[in-house]
Amino acid sequence: MKAIRETLIQKLVKGEFLSGQALGDELGVSRAAISKHIAALQDMGFDIFSVTGKGYRLAEPIELLSEEKIASHIEPSNIVAKVEVHNVIDSTNSYLMRRLPNQNTPGQVCIAEYQSAGRGRRGRQWISPFGSHIYMSMYWSLEQGMSSAMGLSVVAALAVSDAIKTLYKTDVELKWPNDIYFKGVKLAGILIDLEGQAMEPCHCVIGVGLNINMPAKSAELVDQPWTDLSSAIGVEIDRNILAASIISALIKRLEVHSETGINTMVAQWHEHDVYFNKAVSLITGDKVRRGICRGINAQGALLLEVNGKVSPVYGGEVSLRGGL
Numbered sequence: 001m002k003a004i005r006e007t008l009i010q011k012l013v014k015g016e017f018l019s020g021q022a023l024g025d026e027l028g029v030s031r032a033a034i035s036k037h038i039a040a041l042q043d044m045g046f047d048i049f050s051v052t053g054k055g056y057r058l059a060e061p062i063e064l065l066s067e068e069k070i071a072s073h074i075e076p077s078n079i080v081a082k083v084e085v086h087n088v089i090d091s092t093n094s095y096l097m098r099r100l101p102n103q104n105t106p107g108q109v110c111i112a113e114y115q116s117a118g119r120g121r122r123g124r125q126w127i128s129p130f131g132s133h134i135y136m137s138m139y140w141s142l143e144q145g146m147s148s149a150m151g152l153s154v155v156a157a158l159a160v161s162d163a164i165k166t167l168y169k170t171d172v173e174l175k176w177p178n179d180i181y182f183k184g185v186k187l188a189g190i191l192i193d194l195e196g197q198a199m200e201p202c203h204c205v206i207g208v209g210l211n212i213n214m215p216a217k218s219a220e221l222v223d224q225p226w227t228d229l230s231s232a233i234g235v236e237i238d239r240n241i242l243a244a245s246i247i248s249a250l251i252k253r254l255e256v257h258s259e260t261g262i263n264t265m266v267a268q269w270h271e272h273d274v275y276f277n278k279a280v281s282l283i284t285g286d287k288v289r290r291g292i293c294r295g296i297n298a299q300g301a302l303l304l305e306v307n308g309k310v311s312p313v314y315g316g317e318v319s320l321r322g323g324l
Contacts, residue, residue: 045129
């Protein structure tokens, strides 16, 4: 089944009409079976239409992500990164976590065109239509142990900001603990997975989900305000170039983090912090704390001022929203 869908994907992305009967004959299945596979691809986000007498065709051709193209655009100093591209996967984070402890090397990247079980923070589903966005995960080893992991969302968010600024001369906004906004609306999210002991070297996988060109059908499934990069900045996005730029920026930031933590990044975060010095509500389960966001500290914790007293908030199952 997977092999048939992979073949259909490779043929469809060229943007030409494909005869259902001819496809069935070539792949050794019935025309009805081809129709079912096409329906499954439509559920994955493919915008496929059919014309009697001509067959199936994509509404618009798709340029697939390419390991070779991405590698060719990664900065030479960052050639440590090994890039794997999958058309269909459950979750890029889960894939790299399954390969622990011996099958990953620092800087190893998994990118997918489609995630069948994409994960957001707090167990939420991450809507992952095929060939529309960037779903990327990178493995890294934390020699300092889990105690140094607090700032990884800061590192990843700033790296995505770096890449977008470099390529498109556009600034984004950052929202603690792990969201990237554009003009007050969510553009991307970060998901960190960890495995190891508190005081020993540990493994981490850093996931980035970045909206590039959201199909209308998939947009209906998103349960919060969102934007995508192509419509936000009004230009066509080359996902291979952008993916390479994020990888390069992430490795640079992680190398600094290994040496000095996020000490040198706190001020940069504050420059992009969507709620810096603004009234916010911090939601933990049924509890709501209201105060003023004073940015983050050198561990990556939120600094929340309540009644004139500033206290750090160290993540967990929390949600930060603007306004009191």
